[in-house]
Amino acid sequence: MKKVFLAVTLVALAATVYFALAVTPPRENQGGEAVRLLYLHVPTAWLAYLAFAVTAFASLLWLVPRTRRPEWDLLAGASAEVGVVFTALMLVVGSLWARPTWGTWWEWDARLTTTAILFFLYLGYLALRRTGATSDERGKRCAIAALVAFADVPIVHFSVTWWQTLHQPGTVFNERLDVKISGSMSATLVLAVAAFTLLYAYLTMERFELAKLEEGREEREVQRAIAERVASEGAVTA
Amino acid sequence: MLGRFPALAGADLDVETGDVVLLSGANGAGKTTLLRVCAGLLPLRSGTAEVLGADLVANRRAARAKVALVGHETFCYDDLTVAENLRFAARAAGRGPADADAALERTGLQRVAQVTHGRLSQGQRRRLALAAAVARGPELLLLDEPHAGLDEAGRAVLDEIVRSAPGEGRTVMLASHELGLARAIATREVRVAAGRLHPVAAAGAPPAVSPAVSPAVSPAESSGVGA
């Protein structure tokens, strides 16, 4: 089942690469060949936020006692790990695109800036996950941290967007960043988003399974220690 | 709390109001863990436990309202004086400054009332921990190695508090290595070994009133280290 999924993902990615590099045309005033990075930039941006949403939602499911299962906590962590990679990728690709297009490595536009903040929120969350020694210690703290961060993102986005409009004359800036897409470009973009979403899902699944195996091993060790303890007391009498 | 270590595995205990239960056993047996579970500080992974009618699994906070623990730490603030710490402890438990002052006198700490916690000696801190617990006015008093660090006078104070507990409607559970002293004030003894509880033949019959503590935790593991 997973192998089929992986195969489909790889096919979609291959198709994306083909269309992106061979089929769609370059854009004259928006970086020439570099505009092809758009097919990487847009999907990774979408996934940066999707992954975080999954983390937040899984954390919520874990927090609510009725739906609490250890799997949700593991899923939250897995999605965050995959998500942080896509977020970093989005920022790097955005930067690589900005350079040939506008001559600067970084633009303080609302989306890039908000994503940068998102990146740091991810890092904090992942650092928190690594610090909690046991899954019990981790669960509640990380779940709440994920939800607080997720709730913060819209506020950050709003304030950054507002701040942005005060700095750059609106039209010029929007022109610089919004590439008009149509025809083969938009189709390829949709394909790219789909392919990368599949990739995200696959990677998250793999990471999740790995986390489950790790948890399982820990759990078995605890059970074994308990059994040993119960057995050893047999020798002691009051 | 260092990692996951099953401290209690299979513990059955029923304590009546007015009992003074002594928990004896070697280090690492699980005495501290049991006390912390009864204080509502450690979560139970499995099993049931009830303290003063409040379910420890469902609603730990409710159970804690009438319980006070004297542990290895004082739960106090280094920069506040003895009197200020006691006042805070009393008021935080919904009681008044009068209770704090009473506890101060009862434990003989009047002379150091204005000394900040950070400058107290070990023996004074142990007394303060006791005073803070008394000031909270608990129905269940949990004492973890209360004799350790106390001098003659301090032990006399401890003695008085424990002996008068049943008369004040309080139940006491204490874990101690000072078996001689502890057995003298206890009404029952329970030996803790590797997380299991073994009742020892009691000296006197406990007054049977409604159960104060009944953690029928079998098997119970908690995520903490027992000591």
Add this chain to the structure above:
Amino acid sequence: MRFLRDLALVAGKDLRIESRSRVALQQILPFGVIVVVMFAFALDADREFLERAAPGLFWIAVLLAALLAVGRSFSVEEANRARDGLRMSSLDPGAIFAGKAAAIAVELFVLEAVLGVAVVVLYDVSFTDVLLLACAAFAATVGLAATGTVYGVLAGGLRARETLVPLLVLPAVTPVMLGGTRAFQAALGLADDGWAWVQLLCAFAVLAVSAGIVAFGPLLEEA
């Protein structure tokens, strides 16, 4: 009201500890001032530039000092396991949160007053709209203190607490940074949307306080 009574008890306790130990006054406050001075070195004491950058630099200094204040507020609870004492008390956890956050906010208000003077003196700026300044500072500080307190208790008892809390807090308080800076710029007469930003700061403060009241109880139970 029990909530207010508990809040006052906890805030009073924290402020009394501060008045006794003087950590905020003798360590955190000087730290804030030094940061303000350091900025002048970093920016080559360019008069004109410092004047324009003053609002932002002020809030960065406040932010960094706030991290120290939060750290201090919770290290007090780590010693002697006072945290367990709080858990075993019958204090309302939401009120404990509000009390601790309030104490931090009070310390920050004092800090901001001093830093404000430092900025005016060292960067040669003059504020025209003092009311805007005060409202913005108030809303921003409440949001800052509340967010810091949430993450402070969240990381309580963890090994890497001191380095983890700054990493968690800073990205989360971006709106405060933006809002505070812009509002102060308006108060300097360099912009005219100050009050709109104050509204944003108030909204953030309300959300942060609400999140804290709800989340503090469960988080206090950890470790």
